[in-house]
Amino acid sequence: MTIATLIASGPVVLDGGFATALETRGHDLSGSLWSARLIHDAPSEIVAAHRGFVDAGAAIVITASYQASYAGYLSAGLTEEQCDHDLDASVRLARDGADGRAVVAASVGPFGAHLADGSEYTGYPDVGRARLRDFHARRLERLIAAEPDLVAVETLPEVLEADVVVQLLDELAPDLPYWVTFSATAGARLTGGAPFAEAVDVVHGAAVAVGVNCTAPRHVAELLSSAAPRVPYVVYPNGGAVYDAVTKTWTSEGSSGFAASTVRQWRDLGATLIGGCCGIDAQGVRGISDALSA
Structure with missing residues (x-):
């Protein structure tokens, strides 16, 4: 099974909030490394969280490496070698959790x-191309070497950052499928x-898809209607709550799933993933699966 064959047979169900799954399992993720801390501290929990989404119908699982970066690990008092280990392990653990039933992004x-x-969720317009390239290059090399099925570039608030990462992927692995999702x-x-539309x-x-993630679901239809991408859309919004960066918690009322009519609207607007x-x-992922198969 490859991402190409999945998309050809689409629509495709992705997993859900990985931190949400781990918090449901009793883990405190308030530290700066978020889910990445458990790659080393509790690898079996990473596997179990992935498997829970696959059991719910996900055909793609996304690794726990979102917060794993060399700069982030050094700031947390860890080493670059520990980051290397966790980047490698994130793909392996996702593969274990997928259990042959899902591809790994x-x-x-x-x-x-x-x-x-x-x-x-706010952007950083003063961060230039050279700094963005330095931040992403080595991590991309390491993740590519771990042999995922594709790369999921996530939650970008800036067009420049997308341009930098796409250029790096073209240089490092021009045939490796990827998607880019923006914070919108x-x-x-x-x-x-x-x-x-510019992004x-x-x-x-x-690229196999472009779209949005960790964006309030109420904005998705407007976003999809505003652009004409060369590839299918990928969408995986949050539950609609508001993130408090100080307390590192989600505030206000959100949802753990989406209405079936909303999921089908996104599909009709071009979302294949x-x-x-x-x-x-x-359970929210199960609801997406049910909505798309109805």
């Missing part, structure tokens, strides 16, 4: 994630301010 979180201050908001714009235009080469992000649990 290696998560590449944004520059803002290592700051652990919610920057992926009202007005069909990224959280960094650029129009979503999708930088995704090319081996649909899942959930923060707040969406395994």
Whole structure:
């Protein structure tokens, strides 16, 4: 099973909020490394969280490497070698959790994630190309070497960052499938301010999809309607709650799943890959699967 064959037979169900699954299992993820801490501290829990989503119908699982970056590990008092280990292990653990029933997408979180201050939801226009390239290059090399089925570049608030990562993927692994998803908001714009329609235009080469993740579900239809990408859409919104970067918690009322009519609307607007992000649990993934198979 490959991502190409999945998309050809689409629509495809993704997993849900990985941190949500781990928190449901009793883990405190308030530290700066978030889910990545458990790659080393509790690897069996990583496997179990992946498997729970596969059991719920997910055909793609996304690794726990979102928060695993060299800059982030050094800031947390860890070493680059520990980051190497965890990047490698994230793909292996996802493969174990997939149990031959799902493909593995290696998560590449944004520059803002290592700051652990919610920057992926506000943007960082003063961070230039050279710094973004330095942040992403070595991690991409390591994840590619771990042989995932594809790469999931996630929660980007800036068009420039997408352009940098796409260029690196073209250089490092021009035939490896990938998608890019942006952090977006009202007005069909990224959280960094650029129009979503502008952002999708930088995704090319081996891309299999482009879209949004960890975005409030109420914004998704407007975003999808605003652009005309060259590849299918991928969407995995959060549950609609608001993230508090100070307490590192989700506030206000969100949902653990989406209405079937909403899922089908996204499909009809061009979303071939649909899942959930923060707040969406395994039952929410089951609901997506049921909605798409009805």
